[in-house]
Amino acid sequence: MGSxxxxxEVEIPPDRTYIVTGGNSGIGYNAAREIARMGGHVIIACRNMSKAETAIQQMQEEYxxxxxxxxxKLPVTDRTEPKKLNVEKMELDLASFEKTLKFIEEFKARNLPLHCLICNAGIAMKTKEMTEDGYETNLQANYLSHLLIILHFLPILQKSGDDCRIVQTSSMAYRMGKLDMNNINYEQSFGSTSSYSNSKLYQIISMYWLTRHVKDKSVTITSVHPGFVKTPLTERNALIRKFMAFSRNGYEGATTTIKAAIDPTYKGETGVYFSDCKISSTTSYPKNIERQDKLMxxxxxxxxxYLPRDIKQYVDM
Structure with missing residues (x-):
């Protein structure tokens, strides 16, 4: 299945910066490790700093x-010492807009360039839980907070040089999603499968909308389906557990995300959906412009x- x-394998300049949300485990961990191994400066943005530190140490040990x-396997005279991977951590709690904004402002204060934002972190709640902001947790953590990060970091990406990208780790589960404006925050009914699927659908809908409305087209935005991956998240998700016999490990699941983030072949490719390490097609549902406008x-x-004050300078709203 994974052949x-x-x-x-590309040589990534050490001054090229990648942010990977949820980079302490699963798909994000493998994506962060491989990008760092190829030379990139990687920031893993996570809620638990202790787990993030452990993940960074493990990446170094595995490398x-x-x-x-x-x-x-080389002659003794040709051997060299391993490098130290350039991976660091920053705190990010996607279930809080205030804490998400704190992460955004802390990154901005560092005056670093940003060449690739990988919106990877995700949750799959079994029961309806509301955040401190009053939104269903899947909706906020998987979709709304990531959108907030994208909107703040767009100008940084646009100023960071050639070939800057936004990659969203979505899921084929989006096909089971539906945009119901009367129940978008689950005011009427909640289902764990529908809530997760909807959040992944919204990522793709927003990708299509942003592709149309961001004024500077130099930054590409794509979404990826990593396959059915055995991670801590999927092991808790009843829908995905049904497919575990066909599951991929974290490394296999990360390959499509990594390819979308670093493959020179896809420079300039925007508004596209990747599956199995190649460009694929979504259904017509998220492509509907009226639906995109309603969600956005x-x-x-x-x-x-929480939006940037100057957002209308770079997004046609």
Whole structure:
């Protein structure tokens, strides 16, 4: 099943910065490790700083083990020492708009360039739980807070040089999603499967809308389906557990995300959906412009007081 899953080995300049939300485990962990191994500066944005630190240490250990195994096959005179991966952590709690904004402002204060934003972190709640902001947790953590980060970081990406990208880890589960403006915050009914699927659908709808409305088209935005991946999240999700016999490990699941983030072949490709490490097609549902406009009008209303003041300079609203 995974034989066609691969990404090119490229040399990433050390000053090229990648943010990976949820980079301490699963798909995000593997994406962060591989991008750092190829030379990139990687920031994993996570809620739990202790787990993030453990993840960074583990990445280094795994890299050194692999490096030394390859070096052992070389003549002694040709052997070199492993490098230190350039991975660091920043705190991010996507279930809070205030804490998400705190992460945004802390990154801005560092005056770093940003070449790729990988919106990977995701949750799958079994029961209806509301955040401190009053929104269903899947809706806020998987979709709304990531959208807030994208809207704040767009100008940084646009100023960071050639070939800057936004990659969203979505899911084929979007096909089971539906935009119901009368129940978007689950005021009437809640289902764990529908809530997760809807949040992934909204990511793709927003991708299509942003592709049309961002004024500077130099930054690309894509969405990826990683396949059915065995991660801590999916093991808790009843829908995805049904497909675990066909599941991929975290590395296999990360390959499509990595390819969308680093493959030179896809420079300039925007508003596209990846599956199995290649461009695929979504259904017509998220492509509907009226549906896109309704979702984004709602999203901007929810996020209004957290949005950049100059947003209309780079987004046609």
């Amino acid at each position: 066609n899953l691969s990404f090119p 050194e083990k692999e490096f030394k195994a390859k070096q052992a 009008a709602y999203s901007f209303q929810v996020l209004d007081k």
